[in-house]
Amino acid sequence: MPHKKSLNALFRPLARTSRVPAAAGESVALQAIWDVVGAIPHGQVSSYGAVARAAGLPGRARQAGYALRTAPAELNLPWHRVVSASGHISFPASSRQYREQVRRLRAEGVAVQDGRVARQALTELTEL
DNA sequence: TCGATGACCTCTA
DNA sequence: ATAGAGGCCATCG
Numbered sequence: 001m002p003h004k005k006s007l008n009a010l011f012r013p014l015a016r017t018s019r020v021p022a023a024a025g026e027s028v029a030l031q032a033i034w035d036v037v038g039a040i041p042h043g044q045v046s047s048y049g050a051v052a053r054a055a056g057l058p059g060r061a062r063q064a065g066y067a068l069r070t071a072p073a074e075l076n077l078p079w080h081r082v083v084s085a086s087g088h089i090s091f092p093a094s095s096r097q098y099r100e101q102v103r104r105l106r107a108e109g110v111a112v113q114d115g116r117v118a119r120q121a122l123t124e125l126t127e128l
Numbered sequence: 129t130c131g132a133t134g135a136c137c138t139c140t141a
Numbered sequence: 142a143t144a145g146a147g148g149c150c151a152t153c154g
Contacts, residue, residue, distance in 0.1 A: 027151095029151090047136085047137090048135070048136050048137080049136065049137055049138090052136085052137095052149095059137075059138095059148075059149055059150095060136090060137095060149060060150070060151095061136035061137055061149080062134065062135090062136050062137085062149060062150065062151080063136090063149080063150065063151070064135085064136075065134070065135040065136060066134075066135080066150085066151060066152080067135095068135055069134090069135055079135080082135075083135090084135085084136065084137085085136075085137060085138085086137095089135085090135040090136075091135065097135080101135095
């Protein structure tokens with residue numbers, strides 16, 4: 001496993017393709033996570049942990065979830081492209097957000113069965 | 129200051 | 142496949 005410094009260098013190209021505008025006053029961690037999520041291509045799915053790693057925050061999957069929860073709606077982040085490492089949608093099956101995520105994923109051609117996508121369908125975000 | 133919480137993860141068994 | 146333990150850390154009451 002590369003050192004954190006080289007990790008950042010590795011992921012820099014990904015961040016550069018981000019379409020998320022910088023929000024003034026936000027922490028670098030939050031901004032980095034939003035950048036990564038905003039760079040996930042249409043039809044592709046990743047996990048909170050992978051997003052955190054790509055943002056230079058290995059081991060901080062929870063912060064990725066927090067960042068998505070607090071993301072300004074104006075950013076129009078493709079939040080639905082992020083699920084847990086197991087492939088499961090991280091919302092109660094009865095929730096409105098759960099249904100919305102399933103709807104959006106299927107609209108992009110992503111197969112969702114029993115509230116989860118195949119782990120094989122998850123991308124590590126390092127090969128973009 | 130402290131304990132609880134949470135859009136999570138990894139290792140063990 | 143499933144379950145528990147530990148780890149992570151920003152937020153909140």
